[in-house]
Amino acid sequence: MPNENGLTHEEVLQQLHAGIDMPLEIYEEIIEKYESISNWLDRPDSSISQFDPMVAPQGSVRLGTANRPIAENDEYDVDLICRLNASKYDFTQKSLKEAVGREIIAYASRNGMKKQPENKRRCWTLEYTNARNFHVDVLPCIPDVESYRARLKEAGHAQIADNARVAQQAVAITDDTHERYAVISDDWPSSNPLGYAEWFKEQMAECVAAEKRALFEATRLYDHVEDIPDYKVKTTLQKAVQLLKRHRDSVFGDDPEHKPISIIVTTLAARAYNNETTLVEAISNILERFDEALEEINGVVWVVNPVNPEENFADKWEEIPEKAAAFRKWLKAARHDFGRYLNMLPPHEVPESLRARLGTTLVEKVMDSLRDRAPKVAAPAFITSQNTERAQVMVERVRERGTGSAPWLNLLNLRE
Amino acid sequence: MLDFAEFERALAFRQPKLRLRQTGEILVAKGEFVLSDGASLEGRLDAFDIEMLVATSYPEVEPLVREVGGRIPYHPDWHMYANGRCCTCIWEEWCATSADTSFKAFCEGPLRNFFLSQHVFEKTGEWPFGERAHGAAGYLQAAANFLGLDEDDTHADRYLQAVAAQSLKGHWDCPCGSGRRLRDCHYAHFVSLRERVDRNQAIHLLTRLLELRRQERVNFRKPPR
Numbered sequence: 150m151p152n153e154n155g156l157t158h159e160e161v162l163q164q165l166h167a168g169i170d171m172p173l174e175i176y177e178e179i180i181e182k183y184e185s186i187s188n189w190l191d192r193p194d195s196s197i198s199q200f201d202p203m204v205a206p207q208g209s210v211r212l213g214t215a216n217r218p219i220a221e222n223d224e225y226d227v228d229l230i231c232r233l234n235a236s237k238y239d240f241t242q243k244s245l246k247e248a249v250g251r252e253i254i255a256y257a258s259r260n261g262m263k264k265q266p267e268n269k270r271r272c273w274t275l276e277y278t279n280a281r282n283f284h285v286d287v288l289p290c291i292p293d294v295e296s297y298r299a300r301l302k303e304a305g306h307a308q309i310a311d312n313a314r315v316a317q318q319a320v321a322i323t324d325d326t327h328e329r330y331a332v333i334s335d336d337w338p339s340s341n342p343l344g345y346a347e348w349f350k351e352q353m354a355e356c357v358a359a360e361k362r363a364l365f366e367a368t369r370l371y372d373h374v375e376d377i378p379d380y381k382v383k384t385t386l387q388k389a390v391q392l393l394k395r396h397r398d399s400v401f402g403d404d405p406e407h408k409p410i411s412i413i414v415t416t417l418a419a420r421a422y423n424n425e426t427t428l429v430e431a432i433s434n435i436l437e438r439f440d441e442a443l444e445e446i447n448g449v450v451w452v453v454n455p456v457n458p459e460e461n462f463a464d465k466w467e468e469i470p471e472k473a474a475a476f477r478k479w480l481k482a483a484r485h486d487f488g489r490y491l492n493m494l495p496p497h498e499v500p501e502s503l504r505a506r507l508g509t510t511l512v513e514k515v516m517d518s519l520r521d522r523a524p525k526v527a528a529p530a531f532i533t534s535q536n537t538e539r540a541q542v543m544v545e546r547v548r549e550r551g552t553g554s555a556p557w558l559n560l561l562n563l564r565e
Numbered sequence: 566m567l568d569f570a571e572f573e574r575a576l577a578f579r580q581p582k583l584r585l586r587q588t589g590e591i592l593v594a595k596g597e598f599v600l601s602d603g604a605s606l607e608g609r610l611d612a613f614d615i616e617m618l619v620a621t622s623y624p625e626v627e628p629l630v631r632e633v634g635g636r637i638p639y640h641p642d643w644h645m646y647a648n649g650r651c652c653t654c655i656w657e658e659w660c661a662t663s664a665d666t667s668f669k670a671f672c673e674g675p676l677r678n679f680f681l682s683q684h685v686f687e688k689t690g691e692w693p694f695g696e697r698a699h700g701a702a703g704y705l706q707a708a709a710n711f712l713g714l715d716e717d718d719t720h721a722d723r724y725l726q727a728v729a730a731q732s733l734k735g736h737w738d739c740p741c742g743s744g745r746r747l748r749d750c751h752y753a754h755f756v757s758l759r760e761r762v763d764r765n766q767a768i769h770l771l772t773r774l775l776e777l778r779r780q781e782r783v784n785f786r787k788p789p790r
């Protein structure tokens with residue numbers, strides 16, 4: 150029998166994913182870090198404690214799509230938001246940025262951090278250089294629910310405006326290049342990173358529920374399924390996004406300037422995802438349909454922000470065509486590399502191109518750990534004896550789908 | 566209409582050994598066509614060297630598929646023309662009877678079926694999804710299939726006429742060949758048949774069938790003594 154020890158592509162992909170996934174203890178370390186910042190901002194003599202500051206992860210850490218860095222010593226990138234319960238009359242963008250900054254600087258010196266926090270265009274950056282290196286961006290912001298709703302409704306997106314879980318997370322952020330940065334104004338840049346995370350979660354809600362139920366039943370660590378934090382479970386969509394991001398990082402390893410940004414990869418993958426329960430099916434479907442959600446509006450390519458359809462995640466592509474070209478180049482490579490493995494080769498034969506993209510060391514480690522599962526008989530010996538049976542199975546599947554078709558011959562074309 | 570992005574969506578992942586490009590209005594795929602059933606424990610089943618030309622006006626024009634590896638005999642019995650062109654299916658039949666006529670559906674349907682059939686035929690001498698008779702006779706079988714008749718029903722052309730007609734007339738001879746008037750025979754049957762199948766498709770198939778017959782008569786009549 151071929152493969153009686155049952156090694157499958159699914160198992161290999163799952164193992165490869167486990168090898169690139171950000172480990173749980175890192176999640177826990179990040180939670181410690183932002184809770185510590187949160188406690189500092191909220192302490193009685195904090196200059197902003199009256200605004201009830203809330204610090205929470207956003208971006209890939211929140212989405213559960215963060216990978217380990219490629220090199221062992223590289224830093225982990227963490228994006229946090231710091232939301233003050235204040236209004237556009239309490240602060241200018243500048244005074245909000247500075248109010249949060251003062252406390253962040255105090256926090257850094259209090260904790261003996263070697264590098265002073267850096268004042269970036271929209272955020273403050275903290276560098277942790279301990280046992281592990283973390284690069285943490287803190288985004289100061291204030292709630293912006295009403296104007297977010299109004300703007301969306303005006304633009305004809307009532308459905309998103311009425312989605313409370315998404316809309317309630319809308320915020321106004323600061324930008325030191327904004328023309329009204331230093332004056333009291335209604336006109337702030339808006340954003341909704343936590344609303345986006347809610348949208349992303351909705352795209353895989355079935356799978357999240359199933360994974361949580363499975364964990365609940367398997368561990369008895371929790372009294373209720375609802376007590377399980379999101380980061381404890383991982384869906385096939387999240388895993389697929391992580392594998393694709395790693396592939397992308399490696400394709401653009403030497404030349405990251407035009408690398409497709411993560412929010413584009415994540416959005417397109419989530420759009421294509423169709424509740425596949427296996428990683429093989431999810432990656433296959435996502436790669437096939439990946440660019441289906443690209444829209445062309447008046448000759449401009451759009452990757453619509455699902456929680457703000459007026460925003461184009463690919464807004465730089467028009468001005469910098471190299472970015473669009475880089476996206477195409479990467480998609481082609483990803484389809485080829487994963488496609489070759491999943492459609493042409495047996496599970497124990499990860500092709501060279503995919504090995505290189507996901508990390509040769511990692512792939513070798515995984516294949517080593519699965520070595521005893523690879524078939525012991527040399528492949529060609531059984532393949533010939535099994536082929537007729539395999540073809541028959543493929544024929545049966547076509548018949549079941551009712552998509553059989555019979556060849557013909559047009560006699561008139563014989564004279565071609 | 567078919568653009569390059571959709572062409573790639575249908576082929577780039579499932580057929581990693583095909584090189585895809587566009588030349589004007591023509592989309593070209595060249596290389597190895599892999600016969601596979603997805604992530605299989607044994608990898609691919611077989612592969613054929615092909616060249617496929619697809620017009621951007623798809624599905625208006627049938628894709629042109631050639632086997633260029635010499636793996637299949639270029640002989641009518643293999644449904645191959647002398648220039649290596651493959652007759653994957655009766656295009657109008659597939660278009661009229663498939664729920665999905667997208668290019669991806671063509672790739673996973675007639676295109677894949679053709680090479681899977683060749684693989685099986687080579688091993689067993691049988692066509693797993695059947696084969697159409699050559700020429701107009703095969704087209705008649707296709708018409709029967711379209712109408713839901715037995716595929717060897719030689720009255721399919723008359724049935725097709727009754728479906729394609731603007732309205733049914735009771736005084737017609739019944740297409741079933743009983744010799745009775747339609748109103749005294751299969752009238753109700755044809756009323757419901759006309760509700761089930763698309764009349765425009767029927768007209769299209771009938772036109773093509775009659776055209777094929779006419780051309781075959783012209784081309785293959787016995788040479789004058």
Ligand SMILES: [Zn+2]
Nearest residue numbers: 739741750751
């Ligand atoms: Zn009758």
